[in-house]
Amino acid sequence: MSALIYRERPANGTPEGLLILHHGRGADENDLLGLADVLDPERRLHVVTPGGPLQVPGWPGKHWYVVPRVGFPDHDTFHAAYEKLARFHDETWERTGTTPENTVFGGFSMGSVMSYSLGLGPDRPAPAGIMAFSGFIPTVDGWQPDTDRDTKVFIAHGRQDPVMDIHFARDARDLLTNAGLDVTYNESDAAHHIDPAHIPAAVKFLTTTTDRTLPTT
Template sequence: MIANMPSNPLSLEFKIKQPRIKREENPPAIIFLHGRGADENDLIGLAEYLDDRFLFISVRAPFPWIFSGGYTWFEIEDLGKPDVSMFEKSYNKLVHFINEIPDQVHLDKNKIILCGFSMGAMMAYSVALSEPDQIFGVIALSGLVPEGNMQYKWVKVAGKPFFIGHGIHDSVIPVSYARRSKEILIKANANVTYREYDMDHQISEETLADVVKWSTKLINTAKRNNDDLHI
C-alpha cells in the first residue's frame, strides 16, 4: 500500500510504501528523487519491481515548476550548473528530511539508498558526496555529478556503492556527463557500477532490471559481511 504522509513537521512532502516482506523492525530504505516537472508519484511505481525487503519513500521537490504543474529542485543556469540559491534551499531541505525521517518512520538509518532520476540524480549525488556518512548507496539514473563550489568529502566516499545508468542517446543530459561522473567517482575510489543503454532520457526495462539486481545484491552483501561492502 502506498500512503500519503503529511510533511508537517517534516521538511518535504512524500509518499511511503512499506516493505512487502518485513523481516526487520527497521528495514533498509530507498528514497526516490524525481526529475524536473514531476512529483512524488513519478518514481514510486518502481517499488513494485524492487526487493520486497525495502521500505520506499518518494519525495516531492520543494519548488513548483510552472511549465508542467509539477515540481523542481532548482532552475538551471547551464547544464550541470544549478541556480545556487534554489539548489542550496533544496539541498538543505533534503538533508534535513533524511536526518529527520528515521524519527517518524521505522527504517534502518544506516541503510538509506538514494535513487534519483535526472535532476533527482544530481540531488542524490550532491547529498551522498557531501554527507557520505548519511547515505548507504546511490542509484543515479540519467544524471550527473554537480561540480563547482560543492564541498564534497572525497575521503569518506571511498568504497561507497554507486549505480550509474544512462542512455547513449540522451537528448537532455548527454552521456558524456555520465562518463565524467563515473571517472570522478572512480578517482575517489568509490565502488562504481556503470551501465549505458540504447535509450534516450528515460528508465528502460533493462535499466530497471539492472537496478533490481544491484540493489538486491547490495543489501544481501551487507547482511552477509556486516556492511563490509565490495560489489
C-alpha cells in the same frame, strides 16, 4: 521539519533498509512510487518518494532547483533544496528506524543530481548506495563531492539522451572510480528515460548493497 510532501511504500514486515527515490524535473512525489516494486519486488525495503520544494512558473510539476545550464544548478535554489532534503532524510531515518548505513538514494534526472549531492555531501552521512539514472554530479559554488566514503554507486544513462549528455555519466563514473568507489556502470542507446534494459542490473545492485548492511551473527 523539512515540509516536503512524500509518498511511501512500506516493507513487508520489519524493513531491512531504506530506499529514497528522488523524482526528475516537472514530476512529483508520485512519479517514482511505482518503481518501488520493480526495484524491490520482495518488499524488503521501506521506500519513500519525496516531492521537490519548488514550482517554477511556466513548468508543470515540482523541481529541486532552477536550471540556468545543465550540469550547473542555480546556487540559491540548489542549496535551499539541499537543506530541506537533508532534514527530510534525517527525519525519515528517525521515523522509520533505519540508518544511513542501510539506505540507498536513487533518482532520475534532476533527482539523480540530488541523490549524488546528498549521498556525497561533505556534511552528510554516507549512505550505503547511490542509484543515478540519467543524471550528473553537479558543479555549484559551495558544494564539492566527498568521495572518501564507503558508498557504492550505480549509474545508468542513455547514449541518445538529448537532455543530459552521456558525457555526464562517463565523467561521474571516472571521477568516482578514480577515487576508489565501487561503481556499477551501464549505458545503452536509450534517450532521457529509465531504460528497462537496466532494471535487472539495478535490482541486483540494490539487493547486494542493502544485503551487505545487515548485521552478521
